[in-house]
Amino acid sequence: MDTPPEERFDRITRLAQSLFGVSSASISLIAENRQYLKSFVGPLARESDRGNAFCAETIKAPDTMIVENALTDERFRQSPLVTGRPHIQFYAGHPLTGPGGTHVGTFCIADQAPRRFSAEQQKILEDLTAIIQREMNLSWDIDTGARVQRALQPAIPSAPDGYSLGTCFYPASGVSGDFYEFGTTASGEFRITVGDAMGKGVGPGLVAGTVRAAFTHCDWEAEPARIFENVAGALDETLARVGSFATVFHAVVDPDTGAGRYADAGQALSHIVRADNTLERLSPTGPPLGLVPGQTWDTGTFTLHPGDAILVPTDGLLDLHGGELGPLGTAIGQLQDSDDADVAVRKLCDRRGKRVILDDITAVLLRRNASPA
Known part of the structure; x- marks a missing residue:
């Protein structure tokens, strides 16, 4: 009605x-x-x-x-x-x-x-x-x-002390092929996982749920690259059977020092947004999960200094900003104009006034607060 x-x-x-x-x-x-x-x-x-x-x-x-x-x-x-x-x-x-x-x-x-x-x-x-x-x-x-799917989405946790966290999750047509995971490891590191199953609609939504479930049962204390290898080992046969793959970004951040480690399975869109609005794109460290059976990944590093942020989006955000990294980078560079991480990332993902986007849009922004003057 x-x-x-x-x-x-x-x-x-x-x-x-x-x-x-x-x-x-x-x-x-x-x-x-x-x-x-x-x-x-x-x-x-x-x-x-x-x-x-x-x-x-x-x-x-x-x-x-x-x-x-x-x-x-x-x-x-x-x-x-x-x-x-x-x-x-x-x-x-x-x-x-x-x-x-x-x-x-x-x-x-x-x-x-x-x-x-x-x-x-x-x-x-x-x-x-x-x-x-x-x-x-x-x-x-x-x-x-x-x-x-909304009911099964994990609760958004509070950001670590000294940080703020923002998220957006906009399915293209009801059921999303994107997923995310958050949490804190036993050693106190804050973890972020964002993934995107190939395609759109109910089928990719089922694949996304399967991939996310594999991550929820992994050893979060392992190195990011090792986590990918373990998850891929459990999923390669399933993903091959359904003819699908998933791009995934996983990172852990030490809240005390801002030191971070990550693995990027074909996502290739995550950025460090410095306090002065300069950008550093984090390179992929291997192919998507399920694309190359038996593949290994590398672990990369980054550091969030006071005032810096890490943005982890899926490729729907790239489509929203014209499909080119240049316009997306310009939009990302404006994130620091807002003090509230959640407001900033939702503004970045806002479809209003833009062309029709036929892809799911998900983005996570973790910002380290600036040092007091």
């Missing part, structure tokens, strides 16, 4: 209006007291009272409801939709089913003149309804998957 129009549904209502030669076609959703048209074409209102809606009767039936002449139908001849605008006389509608099996709406056509509706036309209406139902089922599956 109350979601905006979508072309995938509008295309079907336009087709139905033309195909059947009727004045209107619509996809309706029925709530307790009102009818909401997810898509419609013709002289209809987006919202109306349920008590007057033909569709409120359609959802009670198991099959298509056909009213060839509403003026002679006892159920509808006194309806304000018949006696007044839009003066419906012909109606045909088929119920749409919700995830629990209950009828939640209809796909219907209507006209201002009585007409016969053949068995062949009824079959076409039901075929179009099946297409709409499939799209709705897909949406519900994705929405359910997104809710589960």
